[in-house]
Amino acid sequence: MPEVTFTVEETGTEFVLDATGHATLMHVAVENDVPNIEGECGGDMSCGTCHVYVERMPVGYLAPQSSDEIDMLEVVNEPTDASRLACQLPVNESVGGLRLRVPKL
Numbered sequence: 001m002p003e004v005t006f007t008v009e010e011t012g013t014e015f016v017l018d019a020t021g022h023a024t025l026m027h028v029a030v031e032n033d034v035p036n037i038e039g040e041c042g043g044d045m046s047c048g049t050c051h052v053y054v055e056r057m058p059v060g061y062l063a064p065q066s067s068d069e070i071d072m073l074e075v076v077n078e079p080t081d082a083s084r085l086a087c088q089l090p091v092n093e094s095v096g097g098l099r100l101r102v103p104k105l
């Protein structure tokens with residue numbers, strides 16, 4: 001039962017969610033109605049509506065960035081070194097404890 005915390009930057013609201021059974025962290029957020037994560041393209045890396053900042057990362061996690069993800073992150077609002085596309089972060093056993101901040105779209 002890996003728990004992932006999404007903090008919505010705009011309101012400070014925290015969503016502590018069980019990621020079990022979801023393919024990616026984008027799916028966890030969308031299926032639990034986390035504001036400002038829309039996942040419009042379904043994970044094809046063409047919309048940027050799943051942009052998050054990684055605030056705390058468990059040891060051994062995360063999947064490395066592909067060149068396509070890096071390209072997409074160049075066009076999201078206010079990218080930083082902590083930026084990731086949640087659709088490119090698969091759920092696995094080591095995801096527990098991950099904290100993500102959700103910027104405005």
Ligand code: FES
Pocket residue numbers: 026038039040041042043044045046047048049050072085086087088
């Ligand atoms: S869901 Fe579209 S880029 Fe992640």
